[in-house]
Amino acid sequence: MVAQTQIQARADARPQGGVAPAVKMEARGVKVFYGAKQALKGIDLDVRDRQVTALIGPSGCGKSTFLRCLNRMNDTIDIARVEGLMTLDGQDIYDRSIDVVQLRARVGMVFQKPNPFPKSIYDNVSYGPKIHGLAAGKDEMDEVVEKSLQRAGLWNEVKDRLREPGTGLSGGQQQRLCIARAIAVSPEVILMDEPCSALDPIATAHIEELIDELRANYTIVIVTHNMQQAARVSQRTAFFHLGEMVEVGDTEEIFTNPHDERTQGYITGRYG
Amino acid sequence: MPMSVLVAVLVALSLAGFYMGRSRALDAAGGRMANLHSVPGYYGFYAAIWAGLPALLVIVVWSAFGGAVVNALVWSSLPADAVQGLSPSQQSLLMTNILNVAGGNAGAAETSPVVRAAAEYHQHLRGIGRWALAALAFSLAVGGLWYARSRITPSLRARNQVERVVQALLIMCSLVAILTTVGIVMSLLFEAIRFFGRVSPVEFLFGLHWSPQTAIRADQVGSSGAFGAVPLFAGTILISLIAMLVAVPVGLLAAVYMAEYAPPRVRATVKPVLEILAGIPTVVYGFFAALTMAPLIRDAGQAVGLNVASESALAAGVVMGIMIIPFVSSLSDDVINAVPQSLRDGAYGLGATRSETIKQVVLPAALPGIVGAVLLAVSRAIGETMIVVMAAGLAANLTANPLAAVTTVTVQIATLLVGDQEFDSAKTLSAFGLGLVLFTVTLCLNVIALRVVQKYREKYD
Amino acid sequence: MTDAVVSDRAVPVYQTAEFERRLRRRYAAEKRFRLYGIAAIGLALGMLAVLLGSVVAKGYTxxxxxxxxxxxxxxxxxxxxxxxxxxxxxxxxxxxxxxxxxxxxxxxxxxxxxxxxxxxxxxxxxxxxxxxxxxxxxxxxxxxxxxxxxxxxxxxxxxxxxxxxxxxxxxxxxxxxxxxxxxxxxxxxxxxxxxxxxxxxxNGDSREPELAGLKAGLLGSMLTLFVTLVLAVPVGIAAAVYLEEFAPKNRLTDLIEVNINNLAAVPSIVFGLLGLAVFLNFFGMPRSAPLVGGVVLALLVLPTIIIAGRASLKAVPPSIREAALGIGASRLQVVTHHVLPLAMPGIMTGVIIGMAHALGETAPLLMIGMVAFIVDAPSGFTDAATMLPVQIFMWADSPERAFTERTSAAIMVLLGFLIAMNALAVILRKRFERRW
Structure with missing residues (x-):
């Protein structure tokens, strides 16, 4: 029941209109090194609660690297080193007392290429709740799986073949399955690393709609190289360039009235 | 003319051909390189090939089959009454005698006139053969040289011709692999068929009693021997099973640790050290099994009141397992590394710990590859010879007790064929029957394993 | 500010006591699993130490x-x-x-x-x-x-x-x-x-342990390996070049590939049976001779050499081939002038590893009669001879206590050669390895 109440509770807790959203995650002076190479040169950024923040910029600018810092996925790379302060609800996530497993359960991630486990659709979604002990008993798990698939907008398409392998789905469906998998552990933040780059336009439209719906309950950070996508789905946009964050602001403002000429150049397609 | 002189002459002729061809091409081009189709060197190679290759082929063919032809001629020249009524083994004995006398290895005095005459005929034929070969090879070389010389004109596409010959050589070299397989299958099949002419395949494959010691005289009791190979198969399976029980868990866990946990520096040192285990010759493992492991296990067994045979299946199996550890671990390591990082990221992104990611995502994804690796390891264990020859027994006991002595297919092949053999006895031939079974089983395992691994790789490429 | 966010939520599930307990259990399992891995490696390395230690302890005297x-x-x-x-x-x-x-x-x-x-x-x-x-x-x-x-x-x-x-x-x-x-x-x-x-x-072999020596075995090994080298290296490289650079993708080349991969996994004793049936019985070559041993071992290591050769040819980037083809070189010229020289260190590494394998091989030699009591060192390729590993096998079978010591010493000599060969391969790889 825990998981479900969790989902319910969040749905009820939408912020009231007019109130400025709180800051969910905060980065101050974040630097990342891969061996001797510096990938990020001191990033300051606030991620606001229950909003979609888009990170844009030319490839190699460090936006994915920054995203991977937010749930410490960079820990899995031997040579990566992170400096600076990064908080979740005001707590330093690189603090020794923070448990990385717990952190990643709270800050979920969806990857560039759909990466369903070579298991059934059901097992893919139930995997997270299972390892974290979020569902007691089969009935509860069934419910979590159904809820998550519904939220990911996949339920109607797969409800009759939950036992079939997740790798048998189409690319767009696979990516929604991965989103369902991430939702199933009731994260507070969902990180998306170019979630549509491997998908066709129709599947992309599906995912974008989904992101817009998910905003009600989750804080979302999305990396994209597609500016139209950023404009469509996000409320705030940060522009990265050569390992620096050039500019951040409301999406509308960034796209209509950028302050920095690099941002302007990128948005108008002078480079990218 | 001795073979070495002949080959030296051919080499000299080829060399001469090279220089002749080159200078001839230059002459024909009137000293202007641009008139030539190819670089002059290629005309040299062209002539050299014509001078050397045909003659060399003739020599190779003669060396391979000439002896057999001469022997057949000698055999057919023997008077009819000398060969009549001889059993196959007596026939081969007679032939050996003739060859010995002809080769000057046996005193001609105590041999029969028939043998002596045949030996002389044999020497005569060989002499003719040698000279004929030399004459043929020499004339082929000179003829080839002359032909090449007449063909060389500026428009001759010498490079293409030379390259075609080289490519044909390359193809022939690749065909050696097929020839080897054909050779293995034919030799096993022929001898095994002769064996199955004496012992029925059903008895061989399903019989429970193995004692190949045929009596020397036909009137002795138990002269037939027993060729029921089931105890051998059972022994092989028992020892292989013990080996896999050691090698698979240890090898797999080691591979997982290396691929997923070990920091690069540890991996860089431990991996090659583990590979040392794979590089140690099997005879060393056999020595270790027989002189260290077997007494150790026997003493340990005695200490707890168990009766352990000094050539127990356990000792051979455990040591074989140690030998196979690096095999399993390096194959599994490859397989585990082939699992895409994105799957691991997916699990980490959900907050799975490393071991959860490994156990629930990486290993299931790698399972087909691991199964392939284990199958290859099983095939290796079944075919392993030296460890069991040195540390397992000879007695064909049908038992599942790992503390008892058992024998294996490879042990029997080795003991049946080492030392003096009587040709054509069921005892000797039975080794080929066993070899055929061994080859078939390992081949099947290998084919299945390689296919499984290949499918697996394609999936993640 | 952050307080406000937290109070926004209902029960934070990841901060419950139950989750904490579960987390501790999961980390315990993690630790255990990691220990299994370390234990497995420790066991394997320990076995290696015991094996080498027992040989040295028995044999150094x-x-x-x-x-x-x-x-x-x-x-x-x-x-x-x-x-x-x-x-x-x-x-x-x-x-x-x-x-x-x-x-x-x-x-x-x-x-x-x-x-x-x-x-x-x-x-x-x-x-x-x-x-x-x-x-x-x-x-x-x-x-x-x-x-x-x-x-x-x-x-x-x-x-x-x-x-x-x-x-x-x-x-x-x-x-x-x-x-x-x-x-x-x-x-x-x-x-x-x-x-x-x-x-x-x-000394050559002897029935008396204090007189028995390795000279015959060492010379026999050298002669045999020479034959193996002369046969396996050119044929192996040629086959690798053909399959990697020239072969069209057809049934025949598929068959060859499958064959090579399978031969690499055929038990070595089967090669001995091949040698016995084909070279000794059919072609009538002499028993116990380094010539026959060398041919059998050449067939045995051929797949290793071909596979290693193909891998290093494949590692040469296509851009090199294209560059040479682009200035009008024929395919054979591309291979002999550019690809083969670049791939050579890798191929040679494979050759050395293959030869080390051949040096340690015993089982097929038993089949072709190289298990013989040889006192005098062989002087030619058709003399009766034995090889170092076979000598070890025969000594290990002798009952005298002193032979145990000799066997261990012979193993140390054999391992010494193998270590030298593998070290050479490693040096070659380190020295000439090229990262594209």
Whole structure:
């Protein structure tokens, strides 16, 4: 029941209109090194609660690297080193007392290429709740799986073949399955690393709609190289360039009235 | 003319051909390189090939089959009454005698006139053969040289011709692999068929009693021997099973640790050290099994009141397992590394710990590859010879007790064929029957394993 | 600010006590799993250490051997009573008597016939042979007294090395109490000396452990490997080049590929059966010959060489080929001028590893009769010969305790060669490896 109440509770807790959203995650002076190479040169950024923040910029600018810092996925790379302060609800996530497993359960991630486990659709979604002990008993798990698939907008398409392998789905469906998998552990933040780059336009439209719906309950950070996508789905946009964050602001403002000429150049397609 | 002189002459002729061809091409081009189709060197190679290759082929063919032809001629020249009524083994004995006398290895005095005459005929034929070969090879070389010389004109596409010959050589070299397989299958099949002419395949494959010691005289009791190979198969399976029980868990866990946990520096040192285990010759493992492991296990067994045979299946199996550890671990390591990082990221992104990611995502994804690796390891264990020859027994006991002595297919092949053999006895031939079974089983395992691994790789490429 | 966010939520599920408990359990499992991995590696490495340790512990003593310093009188009456100095006479003489006379003069109570024999048994049977050779090399020794070093018997050697306890009751050891007393007497005089065992490398096989050496096996291995090298390397490289650079993708090349991969996994003993049936029985080649052994081993290592060769050819980037093709080189020229030289270090590494494999192989050689008692080193490719691993196999089968020591020493020699070859391969790879 825990998981479900969790989902319910969040749905009820939408912020009231007019109130400025709180800051969910905060980065101050974040630097990342891969061996001797510096990938990020001191990033300051606030991620606001229950909003979609888009990170844009030319490839190699460090936006994915920054995203991977937010749930410490960079820990899995031997040579990566992170400096600076990064908080979740005001707590330093690189603090020794923070448990990385717990952190990643709270800050979920969806990857560039759909990466369903070579298991059934059901097992893919139930995997997270299972390892974290979020569902007691089969009935509860069934419910979590159904809820998550519904939220990911996949339920109607797969409800009759939950036992079939997740790798048998189409690319767009696979990516929604991965989103369902991430939702199933009731994260507070969902990180998306170019979630549509491997998908066709129709599947992309599906995912974008989904992101817009998910905003009600989750804080979302999305990396994209597609500016139209950023404009469509996000409320705030940060522009990265050569390992620096050039500019951040409301999406509308960034796209209509950028302050920095690099941002302007990128948005108008002078480079990218 | 001795073979070495002949080959030296051919080499000299080829060399001469090279220089002749080159200078001839230059002459024909009137000293202007641009008139030539190819670089002059290629005309040299062209002539050299014509001078050397045909003659060399003739020599190779003669060396391979000439002896057999001469022997057949000698055999057919023997008077009819000398060969009549001889059993196959007596026939081969007679032939050996003739060859010995002809080769000057046996005193001609105590041999029969028939043998002596045949030996002389044999020497005569060989002499003719040698000279004929030399004459043929020499004339082929000179003829080839002359032909090449007449063909060389500026428009001759010498490079293409030379390259075609080289490519044909390359193809022939690749065909050696097929020839080897054909050779293995034919030799096993022929001898095994002769064996199955004496012992029925059903008895061989399903019989429970193995004692190949045929009596020397036909009137002795138990002269037939027993060729029921089931105890051998059972022994092989028992020892292989013990080996896999050691090698698979240890090898797999080691591979997982290396691929997923070990920091690069540890991996860089431990991996090659583990590979040392794979590089140690099997005879060393056999020595270790027989002189260290077997007494150790026997003493340990005695200490707890168990009766352990000094050539127990356990000792051979455990040591074989140690030998196979690096095999399993390096194959599994490859397989585990082939699992895409994105799957691991997916699990980490959900907050799975490393071991959860490994156990629930990486290993299931790698399972087909691991199964392939284990199958290859099983095939290796079944075919392993030296460890069991040195540390397992000879007695064909049908038992599942790992503390008892058992024998294996490879042990029997080795003991049946080492030392003096009587040709054509069921005892000797039975080794080929066993070899055929061994080859078939390992081949099947290998084919299945390689296919499984290949499918697996394609999936993640 | 952050408080506001937290209060926004209902129960934060990841901060419940239950989740904490569960997390602790999961980390315990994580730790356990990691320990299993370390234990597995530890076990494998431990086994390697035990294996090598037991071989070295058993075998290092074999590199030293005890000799007895003895003043021998080369008695003309015994060696050459007529004084003809005819080599045939010198060869026939009974040198045992010389040794026994010398022993009798230094040992107490060695006068009786029985005692003379017992004292003589302290020396190796090879001692008389060595005295004989000295005399035949230099007949002027006859009539002189010389202090010479003679090998002791294997039982004495083992006793002196401490491999056999002196405290054992007389019935349980090969050396009698009287002999033991003599040994201690000689030891006290300092006449028993331990020397580097050159016989291990200069002698052929022998039934007597203290005389048995590896020369025949080493030479046999060299001759055999030479044949293997000459056959397997050109054919292997040619096949690799064809399959990687020229072969069209068709049924035949598929078949060849499958064949090579399978041959690499065929049990080695099957290659022995092939050698026996085809080369010995069908082509009538000589038994026990390095030629046949070399051919069989060449077939055995061919897949290894081809597979390694293809891998290193594949590692040469296509841009190199394109560049050469682009300036009008033929495909063969591309391969011989550019691709092959670049791939050579990798190919050679594969060749060395293949040859190391061939050097350690035993089973197929048993089938073609290379398991033979060879005293004289082979001088040609068709002489009867044996190889180092087979020599180890035969010694391991011998019952004498001293042979265990020799076997271990032979293994150390074999492993030494293998280590040298593999080190060479590693150096080659490190030195010439190119990252594209």
């Amino acid at each position: 074999a590199f030293w051997q005890h000799e007895l310093r003895l003043e021998v009188f080369f008695d003309p009456a015994e060696i050459d009573p007529q004084g003809t100095r005819d080599p045939a006479v010198l060869a026939q003489a009974n040198y045992n008597t010389l040794a026994r006379n010398a022993l009798q003069s230094v040992l107490t109570d060695a006068g009786s016939r029985d005692a003379r024999r017992a004292a003589g048994d302290l020396l190796s049977v090879g001692a008389a042979f060595e005295l004989g050779r000295m005399v035949m090399d230099d007949p002027s020794l006859i009539g002189t007294r010389r202090v010479v070093s003679l090998p002791v018997s294997d039982e004495v050697d083992q006793l002196l090395k401490g491999n056999v306890s002196r405290a054992l009751p007389e019935a349980d050891r090969q050396i009698t109490d009287r002999q033991l007393a003599w040994i201690e007497q000689l030891e006290a005089k300092g006449d028993l000396v331990s020397r580097f065992n050159t016989r291990l490398f200069t």
